[in-house]
Amino acid sequence: MPKSLLTALFLLVAPLAVAQTSKPSAPAAAPAAANPTVIVHTSQGDITLELYADKSPKSVANFLRYVHEGFYAGTVFHRVIPGYLVQGGLYTNELQPRRTHSPVASEADNGLSNLRGTVAVARGADPNSGTSQFFINLVDDRRLDYAGNQSGLTWGYTVFAKVVKGMDVVDKIAGLPTHAQGPFAADVPNPLVVIESVNVEGEAAPAAPSSTAKPTASHKST
Numbered sequence: 001m002p003k004s005l006l007t008a009l010f011l012l013v014a015p016l017a018v019a020q021t022s023k024p025s026a027p028a029a030a031p032a033a034a035n036p037t038v039i040v041h042t043s044q045g046d047i048t049l050e051l052y053a054d055k056s057p058k059s060v061a062n063f064l065r066y067v068h069e070g071f072y073a074g075t076v077f078h079r080v081i082p083g084y085l086v087q088g089g090l091y092t093n094e095l096q097p098r099r100t101h102s103p104v105a106s107e108a109d110n111g112l113s114n115l116r117g118t119v120a121v122a123r124g125a126d127p128n129s130g131t132s133q134f135f136i137n138l139v140d141d142r143r144l145d146y147a148g149n150q151s152g153l154t155w156g157y158t159v160f161a162k163v164v165k166g167m168d169v170v171d172k173i174a175g176l177p178t179h180a181q182g183p184f185a186a187d188v189p190n191p192l193v194v195i196e197s198v199n200v201e202g203e204a205a206p207a208a209p210s211s212t213a214k215p216t217a218s219h220k221s222t
Contacts, residue, residue, distance in 0.1 A: 035050050035051050035052060035053050035054060036050075036051050036053060036060075036064070036200055036201070037049060037050050037051070037164065037200070037201040038051065038063075038064075038067055038161075038198055038199065038200050038201060039198070039199055039201055040072075040166075040195060040198050041195070041196045041197045041198070041199075041205070042077070042169065042173070042193055042194065042195055042196060043191075043192075043193055043194040043196060044169055044172050044173050044193050045166060045168075045169035045172065046165075046166050046169065047136075047163055047165070047166035047167075047169050047170060048163070048164050048165035048166055048201070049119055049161040049162065049163060049164065050161060050162055050164045051063065051064070051160060051161045052110075052112065052159070052160055052161060052162070055107075055110045055111065055112055055159075055160075056107045056110050056112070056158055056159065056160035057107075058104055058105055058107055059104055059107050059121050059130070059158050059160035060160050060161070062101070062104040062121075062130075062131075063134070063160060063161070064200070065101065066089075066101075066132050067198045067199065067200065067206070068200075068206055069206065070197070070205070070206035070207050071098065071132060072089060072132070072195045072197070072198040073195065073196065073197045073198070073205070073206075073207075074092055074093065074194065074195070074196075075088060075089055075090060075091060075092060075093075075098065075194075075195045076088055076091055076092070076093050076095075076192045076193055076194050076195065077173055077189060077192075077193040077195070078090075078091045078095060078184065078187075078188055078189075078192070079135075079184070079187045079188070080173060080174055080176060080178050080187055080188075080189045080193075081138075081187055082138070082174050082175065083138060083139055083174075084137075084138055084139065084141070085135040085136060085137055085138055085141075086135065086136050086138065086170060086173050086174055086193075087122055087133060087134070087135035087136075088133065088134070088135075088193070088195060089122070089132045089133040089134050089195070090131070090132050090133045091182075093192055093194055094182075095181060095182030095183060095184070095188075098132070100131035100132050101131065101132075102131075103123075103126075103128055103129045103130055103131050104121065104128070104130050104131070105128050106121075106123070106127040106128050106130070106155060106158055107158045107160070108127065108145070108146040108155055108156040108157055108158045108159075109146040109149075109156075110146075110158065110159070112159035112160075113140075113142055113145050113159065114137050114140070114141045114142060114144040114145055114156075114157060114159055115137060115140045115141075115142075116137055116138060116139050116140050117136070117137065117162050117163040117167055117170075118136075118137050118159045118161070118162045118163075119134050119135070119136050119137075119159065119160060119161035119162060119163065120134065120135055120137065120144065120157040120158055120159045120160065121133070121134060121157060121158040121160060122134055122135050122157070123157065125152045126152060127152050127155035127156075130158065134160075134161075135157075136163060136170050138170070138171070138174050144156055144157045145157075173189065173193050176189040176190065176191070176193070177189070177190050178190060
């Protein structure tokens, strides 16, 4: 083939190649948003929780609502059972319950298990009665998992978070002596473990609420 023809063909093809390589590529998919983390500042030390917003969106939104309102500041862990759980998030250090929002629907069937270090919604006999209270599992306790919707016993308890830092603090709380105090016949830690504040990591802790008590029943985890 004559050299002049080869040169002409190259001049036709080369600009096309340049155009192809310089064509803007499709934008990369945005990375999935990370689950939020919150820091629970207690009189015994800090506990950091990762919230399972992807698995328990309603429960996480409910918890964060209380966090952003400063609801938890000044509440206590009022129930400690070694080898089982520690529970708090409703009662003041006078063991008076605070006014809560409407209950959140159960998400116990989200596939998460009540393993050591996980955090679940405390509730009454009705699976959909959880409000502000939560408990931290001290051991793997799969009997608290969802098993079916036949009754409150089989429905289980919604896991919505896990401890990612400060499990030693949780264990220290679990090791405190307990006694009867206020409305509770047993299991109240002595001294009371006060939740001084709770904040989303990277955000300032909100001010504590000014309102105090509403006479409500104590929601236990079992």
